[in-house]
Amino acid sequence: MLESSSWRELLGQIISNPTERDRLAGEIGVRSITLTRWVNGESMPRPQNIRQLLYALPQQFRVLFLELWDGEQPGFSASLSDSSTSELAYDFIMQVLDARATTPDTLRFWTISRLVLQHALRQLDPERIGMAITVVRCMPPSRERKIRSLREGMGMGTPPWEGDLEHRAMFLGAESLAGHVVMAGRMEAIQDLNEATLLPAYQMEHEVSAMASPILYANRIGGCLLFSSTQRDYFLSQTRQALVLGYTRFIALAFEREEYYQPNLIDLRLMPSLEVQQKSLAGFQQRVHTIMRESYDTQHSLAYPEAEQLAWQQIEEELLAMSLNALRDN
Amino acid sequence: MATSDPSQSENTYILGDSSAEMVRLIEQDRHFTRAMGGLLPEQTDLSSIHRVLDVGCGPGGWALELAQAYPHMQVVGIDISARMIDYANAQARASGLDNASFLAKNALDPFDFPEGSFDLVNARFIEGFIPTVAWPAILQEFVRITRPGGIIRLTDCEWGMTNSFAYQKLLGISIHAMQVAGLSHSPDGRNYAITPLLSRFLSEAGCVNIKERAHSMDFSAGTEAHLGSFQDFSIGFQLMQPFQVNTGVTTQQEVEQLHRQLTVEMLDSDFRGIMYFLTAWGEKPQAT
Numbered sequence: 361m362l363e364s365s366s367w368r369e370l371l372g373q374i375i376s377n378p379t380e381r382d383r384l385a386g387e388i389g390v391r392s393i394t395l396t397r398w399v400n401g402e403s404m405p406r407p408q409n410i411r412q413l414l415y416a417l418p419q420q421f422r423v424l425f426l427e428l429w430d431g432e433q434p435g436f437s438a439s440l441s442d443s444s445t446s447e448l449a450y451d452f453i454m455q456v457l458d459a460r461a462t463t464p465d466t467l468r469f470w471t472i473s474r475l476v477l478q479h480a481l482r483q484l485d486p487e488r489i490g491m492a493i494t495v496v497r498c499m500p501p502s503r504e505r506k507i508r509s510l511r512e513g514m515g516m517g518t519p520p521w522e523g524d525l526e527h528r529a530m531f532l533g534a535e536s537l538a539g540h541v542v543m544a545g546r547m548e549a550i551q552d553l554n555e556a557t558l559l560p561a562y563q564m565e566h567e568v569s570a571m572a573s574p575i576l577y578a579n580r581i582g583g584c585l586l587f588s589s590t591q592r593d594y595f596l597s598q599t600r601q602a603l604v605l606g607y608t609r610f611i612a613l614a615f616e617r618e619e620y621y622q623p624n625l626i627d628l629r630l631m632p633s634l635e636v637q638q639k640s641l642a643g644f645q646q647r648v649h650t651i652m653r654e655s656y657d658t659q660h661s662l663a664y665p666e667a668e669q670l671a672w673q674q675i676e677e678e679l680l681a682m683s684l685n686a687l688r689d690n
Numbered sequence: 691m692a693t694s695d696p697s698q699s700e701n702t703y704i705l706g707d708s709s710a711e712m713v714r715l716i717e718q719d720r721h722f723t724r725a726m727g728g729l730l731p732e733q734t735d736l737s738s739i740h741r742v743l744d745v746g747c748g749p750g751g752w753a754l755e756l757a758q759a760y761p762h763m764q765v766v767g768i769d770i771s772a773r774m775i776d777y778a779n780a781q782a783r784a785s786g787l788d789n790a791s792f793l794a795k796n797a798l799d800p801f802d803f804p805e806g807s808f809d810l811v812n813a814r815f816i817e818g819f820i821p822t823v824a825w826p827a828i829l830q831e832f833v834r835i836t837r838p839g840g841i842i843r844l845t846d847c848e849w850g851m852t853n854s855f856a857y858q859k860l861l862g863i864s865i866h867a868m869q870v871a872g873l874s875h876s877p878d879g880r881n882y883a884i885t886p887l888l889s890r891f892l893s894e895a896g897c898v899n900i901k902e903r904a905h906s907m908d909f910s911a912g913t914e915a916h917l918g919s920f921q922d923f924s925i926g927f928q929l930m931q932p933f934q935v936n937t938g939v940t941t942q943q944e945v946e947q948l949h950r951q952l953t954v955e956m957l958d959s960d961f962r963g964i965m966y967f968l969t970a971w972g973e974k975p976q977a978t
Contacts, residue, residue: 459709467710482784649957
């Protein structure tokens, strides 16, 4: 990683490679000499140039460049968000409602969730400086009729996170921000995960700030929508908070009514760390395959989502048993 | 891949026009672009490409990514489906992209763009709605609206070779149904047989400097592409059932049974599958 004390110095180091200089100039629509003039302080890029440059820079330099630019031109990061409106567009609303009205049961969650996440990523992170959004769902109640854990379902992100986060899904409990939000029934944000906070939090790689918002229907809870950013204080903006609430309200349309639970049924436990969970999650697809194969052979074949749910429940039982054993050992 | 629906035009797209298909296309577009190494991986000099047309753009995945990656380009997408076009325009607005726009137009009708309007005309995965007999006329239109020296770029694929009985059977049914609907170039129903023809279409339309580049995507169990491809094919074959049944080549009972079997076989740790893509591109000759 390059070390630089100013955005000019950083840009200068990047364009010292003539191929990279020409590529950047081509992508943002200026001449190569213009980049050199910016570096030498002979001219200043316009805000639109900076937006384009931010996107055209190699991924590993974007966050540093933005920090250095913000240091010289305070408030630019905030202006990135405020370029968007806090209102959800009418055509987006109609698309989601149309999907709700016309998509068969088996595809409804998948279709609506992806529609909402795709739009949310574009509106909340138009410059692609790094955001991940995950749908976190309540696991079905135990025999004691209690919701003991949440699981990450569908997830999508912009770099440095991958487009599709489903294969990284894990269980979350009371130790997580998502768990706290589901138990409290209200939105919460952590503006800097590197600082001490009173809220519980699990910090994933690249994540600097996070916000979670409960998914509600008739005051019952289905889970939460979890937003992660590579930027500190990303969720301070009123505009973003309004959008987070709006998208959470809409993702509620992806859930079935029976997937919402009364708040007094939420009794989240502590779930094991990701490292511990990975051992159980590694064989997830094989577990689903086994369940489907067995049901297929009996001629009472399960649909994929049903088999998937059974596999999740098996793993939840194993993880809860591990947690209990760990508590006893301590 | 495109879809359907403007009011006066016939919808010939084999997977129909639904929200689920729109979302599936967005996801598929992302996976395929990654498998092919990027948006325009074979084009080494993009400096002279300013105006781009994407034909059969669907919900605009490729065109939106291109507009975001190359702000100096003006990207126009067309698709017959008003649903997809509304979605693409909404995504462009949400991203603040003022260099991407989308229009509801039937690619089977003559374009109302003036001659020489574009530096690059792109069409990816359009075999699902272009009748076999219509390809030559469409290519002539592509050439007409491209500037002299500009590029016409076609990308298509053969939909996989696997060790799954259900997959191969469903693929055969799909190709047979497309033959009945006049959409398949296959002489024997074993594969789509579109990729070997792309260069010939370009050549017959008068293009020069024609080149080809192939890519493959391994979507076997355990690969990075497996889960995404499993969802893509599982949902795609489900959405294709009405088309397959309506052509009379199968029954609802048969495709539903095969679909259940497909799910089991694709999740098996022994599942193996590879797809192959081909991009063919050529230049419109300079005016003499």
